[in-house]
Amino acid sequence: MMVKRLTEDEVRDIARDILGLSNSDKVRAGVGQLTTFNQLGFSGVSDKPDGWYLPNNKAETAVILETKASYITLGKTQVDEILKNICITQTQYEKVVGVLYNGEDVRVFKGVEEVKTPKDLQEVKYYYSLFNIETIDKEHIYQLTARINNCLHFNFGIKNLYHRMIFTACALVAERYGAKLNQLKDRGYATFHTAIHSTLSKSLEKSRKQNNKIDILLEEYSGIKMNTTDNQEAINNFIDWVVEISECINSNEWNGEDVMGIFFNEFNRYKKKSEAGQIFTPEHITDFMYKILEINMDDYILDATCGSGGFLVKAMANMIHEAGGMGTKKATDIKSKQLYGIEFDREVYALACANMLIHKDGKTNLEQMDARTEKACEWIKGKNITKVLMNPPYENKYGCMTIVENVLDSVPAHTQCAFILPDKKLEKASKAQMKRILKNHRLRKVIKLPEDLFFGVGVTTSIFVFEAGVAQDGKEFFACYMESDGLATVKNKGRHDVYGKWAAIEANWVDVVEKQSGDDTCQWVNPAEHLSYQMPQKPFEIFEEDFRKTAMDYLMFQQGIDAKAFGEKLLDTAMYSSRVSADDESVTLTMQKGDDGNAED
Numbered sequence: 001m002m003v004k005r006l007t008e009d010e011v012r013d014i015a016r017d018i019l020g021l022s023n024s025d026k027v028r029a030g031v032g033q034l035t036t037f038n039q040l041g042f043s044g045v046s047d048k049p050d051g052w053y054l055p056n057n058k059a060e061t062a063v064i065l066e067t068k069a070s071y072i073t074l075g076k077t078q079v080d081e082i083l084k085n086i087c088i089t090q091t092q093y094e095k096v097v098g099v100l101y102n103g104e105d106v107r108v109f110k111g112v113e114e115v116k117t118p119k120d121l122q123e124v125k126y127y128y129s130l131f132n133i134e135t136i137d138k139e140h141i142y143q144l145t146a147r148i149n150n151c152l153h154f155n156f157g158i159k160n161l162y163h164r165m166i167f168t169a170c171a172l173v174a175e176r177y178g179a180k181l182n183q184l185k186d187r188g189y190a191t192f193h194t195a196i197h198s199t200l201s202k203s204l205e206k207s208r209k210q211n212n213k214i215d216i217l218l219e220e221y222s223g224i225k226m227n228t229t230d231n232q233e234a235i236n237n238f239i240d241w242v243v244e245i246s247e248c249i250n251s252n253e254w255n256g257e258d259v260m261g262i263f264f265n266e267f268n269r270y271k272k273k274s275e276a277g278q279i280f281t282p283e284h285i286t287d288f289m290y291k292i293l294e295i296n297m298d299d300y301i302l303d304a305t306c307g308s309g310g311f312l313v314k315a316m317a318n319m320i321h322e323a324g325g326m327g328t329k330k331a332t333d334i335k336s337k338q339l340y341g342i343e344f345d346r347e348v349y350a351l352a353c354a355n356m357l358i359h360k361d362g363k364t365n366l367e368q369m370d371a372r373t374e375k376a377c378e379w380i381k382g383k384n385i386t387k388v389l390m391n392p393p394y395e396n397k398y399g400c401m402t403i404v405e406n407v408l409d410s411v412p413a414h415t416q417c418a419f420i421l422p423d424k425k426l427e428k429a430s431k432a433q434m435k436r437i438l439k440n441h442r443l444r445k446v447i448k449l450p451e452d453l454f455f456g457v458g459v460t461t462s463i464f465v466f467e468a469g470v471a472q473d474g475k476e477f478f479a480c481y482m483e484s485d486g487l488a489t490v491k492n493k494g495r496h497d498v499y500g501k502w503a504a505i506e507a508n509w510v511d512v513v514e515k516q517s518g519d520d521t522c523q524w525v526n527p528a529e530h531l532s533y534q535m536p537q538k539p540f541e542i543f544e545e546d547f548r549k550t551a552m553d554y555l556m557f558q559q560g561i562d563a564k565a566f567g568e569k570l571l572d573t574a575m576y577s578s579r580v581s582a583d584d585e586s587v588t589l590t591m592q593k594g595d596d597g598n599a600e601d
Contacts, residue, residue, distance in 0.1 A: 343366070
């Protein structure tokens with residue numbers, strides 16, 4: 001099929017419509033062939049841009065467009081042209097973004113430096129926002145979250161950890177949906193509480209029609225009880241902290257862990273394991289799993305035991321970053337159509353709903369159901385999942401391997417599925433179940449994780465990567481051991497990358513897993529023998545001292561001598577019947593001689 005070639009005029013018209021270049025009282029914007037920079041206020045410059053976005057306030061960001069016909073490759077000549085126009089614009093605007101477009105390809109320059117952006121042309125607000133990114137102070141978010149937790153615990157008397165999390169999450173959702181919590185300071189607790197409930201109820205009305213289980217969030221919020229609500233200073237502080245966190249969430253610098261990941265990790269630090277058998281996955285490991293599965297912005301992600309949504313939020317952040325940021329059209333699709341989660345525990349499900357709602361989308365793709373059931377299998381089958389990221393509850397009473405098998409059976413063939421499980425979980429599963437699983441699915445990779453990863457929980461884990469719908473057929477699987485992640489334990493804050501080692505460690509292990517080589521721990525394992533990474537056995541060594549000891553033990557045995565009693569007597573004699581001399585570097589014991597001139601026994 002022939003693809004129609006677009007003329008430069010046609011490309012320019014398309015760019016005008018997508019970018020939305022039109023004049024207003026605050027900006028001169030448009031496209032054309034005849035308008036010169038001189039006419040746009042750059043005195044004496046006769047060059048002609050193809051498009052322009054020039055704010056009246058010259059402290060703001062300007063955008064300059066250069067278009068070409070679709071058959072013209074955007075090479076050095078074209079780049080030189082857009083850079084020249086950027087430099088002209090920089091005589092009046094410090095912040096200038098240049099966009100080079102031929103109807104198919106886009107190249108973008110922030111100043112004179114080319115930057116990575118979405119492959120499709122975006123609205124002009126996306127491009128001028130490239131200069132408006134503010135770095136999030138992660139340490140400050142940790143501090144705010146710790147203050148919130150302590151405030152709710154000690155000033156309000158909310159003893160239940162999940163209730164503290166749900167209350168905070170609901171306040172964040174309400175702020176995102178226009179509650180304007182700052183205006184509720186000094187107005188008492190009842191007004192504050194009602195405003196949050198009212199905002200949630202009204203804002204989620206449309207969502208409730210699509211998914212009536214969203215009511216669980218409101219019900220859980222309404223059921224939270226407090227010991228005291230008359231501390232107005234504590235209420236005001238809580239509002240300030242929530243508003244400050246909320247302001248960070250839509251930043252293009254948000255990477256999943258920066259805001260909500262920090263929020264949930266900080267709360268979960270006080271309770272490593274829930275009553276439902278959940279162990280919350282450290283944020284850096286969710287990112288690592290995302291990368292080793294080679295997930296991209298077009299994937300459809302499932303977590304069938306999603307907890308508070310850590311894997312889904314991390315996937316959302318990475319996919320949106322690849323798409324070019326929060327302001328892109330693709331970001332809306334990712335949030336609303338490409339993330340799917342199941343959670344059985346009611347309180348945790350409410351947290352997951354809140355976590356996704358804070359990002360304005362994704363809420364209708366969460367279901368409160370039991371991943372062990374046929375109902376869950378049917379739900380998964382209807383979602384066209386392409387990648388699975390999960391950390392299911394480990395105990396058999398919560399159906400760990402049943403959940404794993406259900407997911408593998410319900411996703412399309414060749415779907416890559418990564419599960420965090422205890423190291424020996426597959427080997428301890430029933431032989432009949434593992435025979436069934438490996439008959440239908442293939443274990444591809446096992447990455448043993450650092451033994452101190454789940455700080456304080458007392459379980460060692462591995463990532464098990466399966467390819468669904470492909471039989472094992474006795475084929476070996478790749479395994480390796482990430483002995484350390486470089487994180488250190490910080491007093492009262494859990495494990496953190498305080499020495500900045502993780503980025504390099506992660507990059508190395510992503511490379512090792514992709515190439516399936518490059519580290520001394522790499523091995524290929526026969527599934528008929530083992531279903532886990534095999535720790536190398538220390539080589540057998542024997543020394544002359546070992547031989548002497550064994551021979552001596554045997555001789556004493558023949559003579560009926562109690563080796564233990566003899567050893568104790570010999571030690572006492574050496575220690576307490578000897579002459580002791582010492583210098584700066586050593587202590588010497590000399591055996592005393594008996595009356596016959598021989599050394600004492």
